[in-house]
Amino acid sequence: MSYKELRQRWEELHKNPALRNSLRPEIRDSWERSCDFGIDPYLRENPYICTAAELEQYRQASAYLLEASRPVMNSLQEYVAGSGFVIVLADANLCLLEVIGDQQALEWARHARAIEGSLWREELVGTNTASIVMSLVKPYYLYGFEHFCLFSSVASSFCSPIIDEGKLIGGLGMIAPHDLGNNQTLGMAVAATMHIKSKIEMKKIENLHEVINDSMTEGLLALDANRSITLMNENCARILKVDHKSSVIGRSIYELLANHPENHHFINSITQGRTITDENFDLLVKNESIPCNITCNPFKSLNALNGGVVIVIRERQRINRLVRNSIGGGATMYFSDIVVKNQRFAETLKTAQAAASSTSNVLLLGESGTGKDIIAQAMHNASPRRTNPYLAINCAALPRDLIASELFGYEEGAFTGARKGGNIGKFELADQGTIFLDEIGDMPLYLQATLLRVLEEKKVMRLGSSKLIPVDVRIIAATNKDLEVEIEHNRFRRDLFYRLGVIKIDLPPLRDRPEDILELTRVFVEKTCSKFNKPVLKVAEEVLNAFTAYDWPGNVRELQNLIEAAVQLCPNEIITYDLIEKISAVVVNNQTRSTPFQADESMEKQMIMEALARHKFKKKETAEALEMSRSTLYRRMKELEIRG
Numbered sequence: 001m002s003y004k005e006l007r008q009r010w011e012e013l014h015k016n017p018a019l020r021n022s023l024r025p026e027i028r029d030s031w032e033r034s035c036d037f038g039i040d041p042y043l044r045e046n047p048y049i050c051t052a053a054e055l056e057q058y059r060q061a062s063a064y065l066l067e068a069s070r071p072v073m074n075s076l077q078e079y080v081a082g083s084g085f086v087i088v089l090a091d092a093n094l095c096l097l098e099v100i101g102d103q104q105a106l107e108w109a110r111h112a113r114a115i116e117g118s119l120w121r122e123e124l125v126g127t128n129t130a131s132i133v134m135s136l137v138k139p140y141y142l143y144g145f146e147h148f149c150l151f152s153s154v155a156s157s158f159c160s161p162i163i164d165e166g167k168l169i170g171g172l173g174m175i176a177p178h179d180l181g182n183n184q185t186l187g188m189a190v191a192a193t194m195h196i197k198s199k200i201e202m203k204k205i206e207n208l209h210e211v212i213n214d215s216m217t218e219g220l221l222a223l224d225a226n227r228s229i230t231l232m233n234e235n236c237a238r239i240l241k242v243d244h245k246s247s248v249i250g251r252s253i254y255e256l257l258a259n260h261p262e263n264h265h266f267i268n269s270i271t272q273g274r275t276i277t278d279e280n281f282d283l284l285v286k287n288e289s290i291p292c293n294i295t296c297n298p299f300k301s302l303n304a305l306n307g308g309v310v311i312v313i314r315e316r317q318r319i320n321r322l323v324r325n326s327i328g329g330g331a332t333m334y335f336s337d338i339v340v341k342n343q344r345f346a347e348t349l350k351t352a353q354a355a356a357s358s359t360s361n362v363l364l365l366g367e368s369g370t371g372k373d374i375i376a377q378a379m380h381n382a383s384p385r386r387t388n389p390y391l392a393i394n395c396a397a398l399p400r401d402l403i404a405s406e407l408f409g410y411e412e413g414a415f416t417g418a419r420k421g422g423n424i425g426k427f428e429l430a431d432q433g434t435i436f437l438d439e440i441g442d443m444p445l446y447l448q449a450t451l452l453r454v455l456e457e458k459k460v461m462r463l464g465s466s467k468l469i470p471v472d473v474r475i476i477a478a479t480n481k482d483l484e485v486e487i488e489h490n491r492f493r494r495d496l497f498y499r500l501g502v503i504k505i506d507l508p509p510l511r512d513r514p515e516d517i518l519e520l521t522r523v524f525v526e527k528t529c530s531k532f533n534k535p536v537l538k539v540a541e542e543v544l545n546a547f548t549a550y551d552w553p554g555n556v557r558e559l560q561n562l563i564e565a566a567v568q569l570c571p572n573e574i575i576t577y578d579l580i581e582k583i584s585a586v587v588v589n590n591q592t593r594s595t596p597f598q599a600d601e602s603m604e605k606q607m608i609m610e611a612l613a614r615h616k617f618k619k620k621e622t623a624e625a626l627e628m629s630r631s632t633l634y635r636r637m638k639e640l641e642i643r644g
Contacts, residue, residue, distance in 0.1 A: 073172070080188075173189060213233040214233050280293055331376075331380040335352075348506070368557070441481035458472065512631075
């Protein structure tokens with residue numbers, strides 16, 4: 001069809017709407033919508049062109065689409081060079097992000113206004129291939145007269161959508177003068193978009209691998225057969241003091257490290273093609289010695305990366321810190337270190353001391369901050385096991401899927417990522433000693449059955465093994481939860497509760513130990529001042545009154561933290577009421593609880609005694625009846641010499 005014939009057919013379609021039924025249904029419907037939009041069909045150019053700044057924003061938003069598409073478009077352009085076609089890439093907004101072709105084709109496209117930054121939405125320029133493809137989400141083509149506007153009728157266009165994870169992100173088109181193109185042209189566009197989609201998927205996989213590598217807490221380094229660096233993650237770059245990991249890719253490991261003779265042993269070890277497991281080296285990097293633990297594995301296949309190696313580098317300082325955080329730094333507290341004036345707490349400590357020499361399991365119950373971990377350490381140090389290991393495990397802090405491997409260990413190959421040679425569990429490490437299971441109430445239910453079996457059989461089985469390993473471990477468990485309630489809600493096993501709680505010790509909260517508040521304050525002030533090399537500070541009387549009137553929901557830990565903050569922020573020689581109010585207004589505000597009596601001490605004494613008698617000397621109920629805190633009740637009973 002000549003252009004004259006094409007123009008005549010186009011005009012007939014506009015003059016006689018009935019003729020539009022001869023169009024393909026998708027095109028006919030698009031023409032109807034274009035008419036409804038009020039688009040001038042006699043537009044001689046596309047007036048909707050982005051500014052340079054707007055185009056740059058569109059390109060940045062589709063950066064990964066451009067990155068994947070450009071090499072495919074360049075290959076396609078080489079294939080169709082001289083044919084009159086331009087290759088275009090549009091985003092989901094139907095903005096042309098990229099237009100490529102030979103000089104003659106690009107000149108034609110410029111006159112047809114198929115240029116970078118042009119917008120091709122149906123509501124702007126009427127029926128066109130890109131808008132139909134985006135609407136139908138399938139490949140499509142239009143010949144010249146099928147376009148709604150005059151300026152686009154000079155072209156034939158073939159376009160295919162680009163879909164990523166079910167979302168339409170753009171389209172690739174091939175555009176040429178109206179008399180060019182056929183079904184094979186559309187097939188080339190479809191093949192190109194399939195290639196682009198595969199490149200996007202590959203790029204995602206590469207990005208995922210990079211994220212995984214950079215998420216590793218260890219340094220990861222890979223070398224090829226020529227000992228050139230093919231991979232380095234962020235932690236390895238940090239350990240080896242490389243500013244940009246990409247800058248060393250392709251460089252020799254000798255170039256990176258061999259400037260220092262101290263590194264020759266490390267380089268020789270990793271380049272001999274042998275497997276290294278957890279060997280210690282001292283690397284000298286920029287005149288700084290870095291103690292490391294190295295694991296090195298050659299590629300199994302001779303063809304894999306030309307027989308290279310993968311090296312895992314761990315900083316020994318970090319390993320030691322992780323071990324301390326996981327199992328604790330040993331038992332450092334003794335019963336003599338514990339401040340006690342309160343009679344009830346003194347009785348509790350006597351029970352703990354008596355239980356220390358026992359071989360029975362102990363369950364410590366009490367609110368957060370009451371010192372369960374300190375009691376556990378003191379019990380270990382007062383027991384016949386004091387010269388053997390003491391390991392503390394916080395069951396709430398470990399990831400649920402790691403608790404079993406941490407407690408009981410695992411064999412090599414037990415699960416994906418299992419360490420070569422396996423790993424010793426904490427029960428084995430604590431053999432002949434004590435293991436403190438803090439927050440036992442947060443242990444997953446499925447693991448409680450395994451723990452129960454270990455307690456009954458005194459044997460552990462590593463994950464991935466069928467061998468039972470005898471262990472002699474004394475267990476001290478602790479929780480701030482009401483395990484009876486947890487049992488009723490099927491969150492804790494009743495049989496495990498009885499097995500752990502052969503000896504149960506309840507630690508009273510600080511609000512029930514008013515005599516200890518002032519003594520703990522004195523001790524914490526002295527220790528904190530010594531810690532920060534400050535002279536021992538005094539504490540104002542009104543501060544002490546506020547402390548004894550406060551309920552201390554965070555218990556001893558809350559008091560200790562408050563004192564530490566006050567010592568560091570105190571500008572003079574005395575910790576004042578105003579300073580405490582700035583640090584924790586809740587502490588000072590809670591000292592002014594109202595009471596039904598204020599004047600006559602004899603009347604006050606009588607009222608307290610009557611309330612105690614009425615409530616059978618239960619302090620909690622008595623304090624509530626008198627509208628005061630329990631600590632205030634204890635203080636007033638002491639001051640008024642009331643026994644009970």
